[in-house]
Amino acid sequence: xxxxxxNRWLIALSAIAIHLSIGSVYAYSVxxxxxxxxxxxxxxxxxxxxxxxxxxxxxxxxTMGRFxxxxxxxxxxxxxxxxxxxxxxxxxxxxxxxxxxxxYLTYGVLGGIGLGIGYIAPVSTLVKWFPxxxxxxxxxxxxxxxxxxxxxxxxxxxxxEVFDLSTTFFILGASFFVLMISGALYIVRPPEGYMPEGMKxxxxxxxxxxxxxxxxxxxxxxxxTGRFYLxxxxxxxNISAGIMLISVASPIxxxxxxxxxxxxxxxxxxxxxxxxxxxxxxxxxxDFIGRENLFLTFFAVQLVLVFLLRDVTNAIIFQLVLYLIVxxxxxxxxxxxxxxxxxxxxxxxxxxxxxxxxxxxxxxIFGPMLVSAxxxxxxxxxMTFYVFGVLHIIALITSLAMKWNINKIRSAQxxxxxxxx
Numbered sequence: 213x214x215x216x217x218x219n220r221w222l223i224a225l226s227a228i229a230i231h232l233s234i235g236s237v238y239a240y241s242v243x244x245x246x247x248x249x250x251x252x253x254x255x256x257x258x259x260x261x262x263x264x265x266x267x268x269x270x271x272x273x274x275t276m277g278r279f280x281x282x283x284x285x286x287x288x289x290x291x292x293x294x295x296x297x298x299x300x301x302x303x304x305x306x307x308x309x310x311x312x313x314x315x316y317l318t319y320g321v322l323g324g325i326g327l328g329i330g331y332i333a334p335v336s337t338l339v340k341w342f343p344x345x346x347x348x349x350x351x352x353x354x355x356x357x358x359x360x361x362x363x364x365x366x367x368x369x370x371x372x373e374v375f376d377l378s379t380t381f382f383i384l385g386a387s388f389f390v391l392m393i394s395g396a397l398y399i400v401r402p403p404e405g406y407m408p409e410g411m412k413x414x415x416x417x418x419x420x421x422x423x424x425x426x427x428x429x430x431x432x433x434x435x436x437t438g439r440f441y442l443x444x445x446x447x448x449x450n451i452s453a454g455i456m457l458i459s460v461a462s463p464i465x466x467x468x469x470x471x472x473x474x475x476x477x478x479x480x481x482x483x484x485x486x487x488x489x490x491x492x493x494x495x496x497x498x499d500f501i502g503r504e505n506l507f508l509t510f511f512a513v514q515l516v517l518v519f520l521l522r523d524v525t526n527a528i529i530f531q532l533v534l535y536l537i538v539x540x541x542x543x544x545x546x547x548x549x550x551x552x553x554x555x556x557x558x559x560x561x562x563x564x565x566x567x568x569x570x571x572x573x574x575x576x577i578f579g580p581m582l583v584s585a586x587x588x589x590x591x592x593x594x595m596t597f598y599v600f601g602v603l604h605i606i607a608l609i610t611s612l613a614m615k616w617n618i619n620k621i622r623s624a625q626x627x628x629x630x631x632x633x
Contacts, residue, residue, distance in 0.1 A: 223338065230356075233388040233392045235364075236363075238361035271570070273331055277431065285337040301386065303318045304380070335565065339552075355546065362485075362488070425554060444568055449511075455576060456599075461483060462480050465479050468525060475527075482531075482535065486536075493543070494542070507551070515604040518537070519601060521537070
């Protein structure tokens, strides 16, 4: 173990630096039009690279999760920095050559692999550094991922005004490498059984621990439990519904609330802000009410809100409902690592987190395709709201089953050891 004493808040800052960099993937839309105009590539051809990147994010997170646990966060984050920065800078080469296949390889495959490794490596480490504030810790990092687009979007736009497109990617690639390596060089695992002083004092003053992790499982053990699949379904539906809503937010805002095209575009931009704020706010709140209770609240509230969204015509109420739903979508991402720690422990948190993130890859394909299919079949968004409703009913039932499962295990543990409740 590294003998140099580490400050856990600087560890959190290092994680944020990594996530700010990889979160730039959500600023992808600023490159769409320039690429289409420069090479005559279709919207579908350009968008495919983003889809490939998100797919490889989920797949690399799943397949590399075990290695992240084995290598440790520093080496993993360094590898992520190399893949992501080479992918970004390599995109500049693809643009220079006008090669679409190379564009898919660099931005989509290489960048996507860097995304996946870079996403899980710091988050799993933060859970171990903040056993007393898991939700807050993971919320900070994952909010950084959401905020990446807010920073990269204007920066990339300005760079494209001053330089050409390929140079913009070169500069971004170099900048991401510096930022991610800076974070990677500081981030390490805490000592085994680490607890901050405040938490140690609190536990010694109490006759009982308020809460312990449900178990300490490896990935191989976790996938044999029912709660692994319950959590996968919960995350899949939360992300699917969120992506579906985000993808149709502008036209629905115009159709339902009578907003202009410009006003609807502003709504979409503000949704990004609430997506980021929800990641920090909800995850911090989950430290007080418990992750299983928070997800139960998410799906119960969203079930009501999606049907309210279907009927509301007042522009202000429409926006408030939309922003609240999107904040919960973001909150689901940030609460996930802490929830995994609660029910599976931190023994192989990175590997389990990676496996659960396959739900993101599947949802990224399922959500937009389902919305498009509904629109093509009905020429209306009405059916979309019923689909939202059905998905949230399934998610609500699943989250109730999760809570029952957790309570059952805790009751059994309490019978064996009354000090663990």
